[in-house]
Amino acid sequence: MPGTSAGVAAAERLRLPFKEERTTPRLESSPAWLAVTARSDAILTLSHISLAFGGVAALTDVSLSVRRGEICSVIGPNGAGKSSLINVVSGLYKPDHGSIRLDGQMFGQMRPDRLAHLGVARTFQNLALFGGLSVPDNVSAGLTHTRRAGVLEQAFFLPRSRREDREIGERVDAMLSFLDLGPFRDRLVSTLPYGLQKRVELARALVAEPKLLLLDEPMAGMTATEKQEMAAFVRSARQRYGITIILIEHDIGIVMALSDHVAVLDYGRKISDGTPDEVRSDPAVIRAYIGSTEDEDLV
Ligand SMILES: Nc1ncnc2c1ncn2[C@@H]1O[C@H](COP(=O)(O)OP(=O)(O)O)[C@@H](O)[C@H]1O
Numbered sequence: 405m406p407g408t409s410a411g412v413a414a415a416e417r418l419r420l421p422f423k424e425e426r427t428t429p430r431l432e433s434s435p436a437w438l439a440v441t442a443r444s445d446a447i448l449t450l451s452h453i454s455l456a457f458g459g460v461a462a463l464t465d466v467s468l469s470v471r472r473g474e475i476c477s478v479i480g481p482n483g484a485g486k487s488s489l490i491n492v493v494s495g496l497y498k499p500d501h502g503s504i505r506l507d508g509q510m511f512g513q514m515r516p517d518r519l520a521h522l523g524v525a526r527t528f529q530n531l532a533l534f535g536g537l538s539v540p541d542n543v544s545a546g547l548t549h550t551r552r553a554g555v556l557e558q559a560f561f562l563p564r565s566r567r568e569d570r571e572i573g574e575r576v577d578a579m580l581s582f583l584d585l586g587p588f589r590d591r592l593v594s595t596l597p598y599g600l601q602k603r604v605e606l607a608r609a610l611v612a613e614p615k616l617l618l619l620d621e622p623m624a625g626m627t628a629t630e631k632q633e634m635a636a637f638v639r640s641a642r643q644r645y646g647i648t649i650i651l652i653e654h655d656i657g658i659v660m661a662l663s664d665h666v667a668v669l670d671y672g673r674k675i676s677d678g679t680p681d682e683v684r685s686d687p688a689v690i691r692a693y694i695g696s697t698e699d700e701d702l703v
Pocket residue numbers: 457460461462480481482483484485486487488489
């Protein structure tokens with residue numbers, strides 16, 4: 405079907421964007437990006453992951469390999485298992501079967517706080533911020549695991565604690581400036597518009613410069629302009645820090661323009677996996693979406 409008029413008609417029906425609709429080039433040229441593309445080994449490998457809640461299979465025999473430095477999007481209809489996949493990788497859910505290999509280390513489930521030390525950070529589908537705290541206080545929470553000073557040292561402002569405070573302050577300031585959040589630094593997070601709150605959550609995940617960043621619908625609920633801004637920040641975060649990103653996003657135009665790799669879940673199973681072009685023309689994807697979406701967007 406791909407390439408045939410039937411395939412094209414189906415893709416149009418699914419509102420899959422075609423190549424010329426890409427607005428921004430994906431060719432990156434920074435030294436960090438060139439370095440990561442030179443070592444394009446897998447940073448994360450999921451092997452035969454299954455997870456069920458009661459009788460509901462959230463994930464069934466999902467295997468996925470994510471290469472270092474890529475932006476890998478996971479798409480699929482609501483309930484397909486996308487958040488479960490990220491929850492398994494970030495240690496929140498323990499899979500019933502299967503294994504996870506992160507940067508050479510194999511595990512079934514890792515405690516989320518241990519994963520922070522291994523360089524994994526995430527955002528949540530539903531905002532998980534401290535609304536009553538300022539923007540910098542929320543962002544510095546992303547560096548808590550890096551503190552060495554004990555509680556007493558912090559309580560009495562002993563030298564190591566003061567030095568850490570200063571270092572954390574500098575890293576937070578740099579992140580606020582990178583994500584254009586400087587003008588909002590004195591605001592309580594709860595007073596910010598939703599799109600900016602999502603950006604604060606990205607700042608908190610990014611401030612520790614993780615090697616693997618998991619973003620669960622970072623653009624959900626945003627206006628088209630806010631989505632484009634967020635996509636640009638995600639792209640430049642990858643470029644500046646040379647990190648690997650797994651992204652869950654419903655806006656298929658953004659997914660196709662931003663991703664190097666797309667995996668498609670449907671009813672907890674992976675039905676397609678490849679480059680955006682490969683996935684876009686995969687008959688299994690077209691079939692699944694024609695079956696599940698008559699009048700809605702693709703995912
Ligand atoms: N904590 C949970 N308890 C019970 N069922 C869950 C839980 N998390 C996910 N599920 C179920 O697993 C399936 C996949 O959910 P989810 O991973 O959230 O999908 P998606 O993010 O693709 O919308 C759904 O049927 C959902 O109801």
